[in-house]
Amino acid sequence: xxxxxxxxxxxxxxxxxxxxxxxxxxxxxxxxxxxxxxxxxxxxxxxxxxxxxxxxxxxxxxxxxxxxxxxxxxxxxxxxxxxxxxxxxxxxxxxxxxxxxxxxxxxxxxxxxxxxxxxxxxxxxxxxxxxxxxxxxxxxxxxxxxxxxxxxxxxxxxxxxxxxxxxxxxxxxxxxxxxxxxxxxxxxxxxxxxxxxxxxxxxxxxxxxxxxxxxxxxxxxxxxxxxxxxxxxxxxxxxxxxxxxxxxxxxxxxxxxxxxxxxxxxxxxxxxxxxxxxxxxxx
Ligand SMILES: Nc1ncnc2c1ncn2[C@@H]1O[C@H](COP(=O)(O)OP(=O)(O)O)[C@@H](O)[C@H]1O
Ligand SMILES: [Mg+2]
Numbered sequence: 001x002x003x004x005x006x007x008x009x010x011x012x013x014x015x016x017x018x019x020x021x022x023x024x025x026x027x028x029x030x031x032x033x034x035x036x037x038x039x040x041x042x043x044x045x046x047x048x049x050x051x052x053x054x055x056x057x058x059x060x061x062x063x064x065x066x067x068x069x070x071x072x073x074x075x076x077x078x079x080x081x082x083x084x085x086x087x088x089x090x091x092x093x094x095x096x097x098x099x100x101x102x103x104x105x106x107x108x109x110x111x112x113x114x115x116x117x118x119x120x121x122x123x124x125x126x127x128x129x130x131x132x133x134x135x136x137x138x139x140x141x142x143x144x145x146x147x148x149x150x151x152x153x154x155x156x157x158x159x160x161x162x163x164x165x166x167x168x169x170x171x172x173x174x175x176x177x178x179x180x181x182x183x184x185x186x187x188x189x190x191x192x193x194x195x196x197x198x199x200x201x202x203x204x205x206x207x208x209x210x211x212x213x214x215x216x217x218x219x220x221x222x223x224x225x226x227x228x229x230x231x232x233x234x235x236x237x238x239x240x241x242x243x244x245x246x247x248x249x250x251x252x253x254x255x256x257x258x259x260x261x262x263x264x265x266x267x268x269x270x271x272x273x274x275x276x277x278x279x280x281x282x283x
Contacts (some may be wrong), residue, residue: 017061019074032055033236047212047224048214050232051273061229083263091173093170097162101154102153106150109140109172112172113171145164167180167183193254197250199223217270218254227243238272
């Protein structure tokens with residue numbers, strides 16, 4: 001047994017230090033991540049962007065404690081990912097919403113808080129932030145544009161509405177960190193833009209740390225305090241860009257020169273990562 005970190009003394013960052021992740025062994029082995037360093041401050045919204053297969057999901061899975069690094073260290077607000085996970089400090093929004101089909105929207109989002117009561121004590125002991133007041137799920141659903149859908153079943157919702165329900169459900173347990181793996185990739189562009197605004201409203205209210213994987217440069221710039229650019233072969237972080245645009249970030253801001261400037265910076269980083277990666281010769 002390792003000693004408990006006393007509540008309140010946990011470093012307020014998610015830190016990944018020289019992380020290496022190798023899948024398989026022998027000649028077929030694949031180095032998915034090689035020497036990845038990341039620091040994320042509490043409350044930040046950080047996006048990870050990079051080509052398919054560069055290790056974005058692997059990186060999220062290391063933070064979530066679903067994979068273990070072969071070398072290097074991962075710590076989530078002062079504790080190991082496994083411990084953070086057991087204490088329900090970590091929430092995960094997958095690419096597909098995975099709602100329970102027989103429960104209404106309101107019941108789907110209320111369920112986790114009701115079955116996770118034991119985790120709160122574990123979380124407090126290791127220095128996780130346990131919200132004093134559970135959020136009002138009706139209020140969060142309304143913020144997400146689902147005020148009229150509280151009593152609907154998932155099958156009665158559009159794809160965008162289902163994904164918004166999954167997001168509200170994840171925020172509802174007030175995780176210290178919410179990991180989102182391309183949650184909007186199946187949605188059309190218009191739905192995406194409005195759902196981004198709703199996500200930002202909820203994030204603003206909940207003060208959750210978010211690590212968000214996306215393929216979209218525009219999405220990364222709009223949502224984030226910081227964008228980490230990854231390249232493949234093996235996966236590593238090639239740039240970290242602070243997005244210093246004011247908040248709130250309205251849809252109107254997407255058309256400004258300042259916004260385009262950040263998009264250009266990230267596209268340039270992505271292109272040079274692409275040129276230097278092994279995929280360029282394999283394509
Ligand atoms: N469980 C696994 N076993 C073997 N290889 C894997 C496994 N998971 C991912 N990989 C490989 O590791 C690399 C990174 O994968 P992943 O993290 O899913 O990338 P991304 O999310 O950026 O598309 C890819 O080449 C992928 O094929
Ligand atoms: Mg992925």
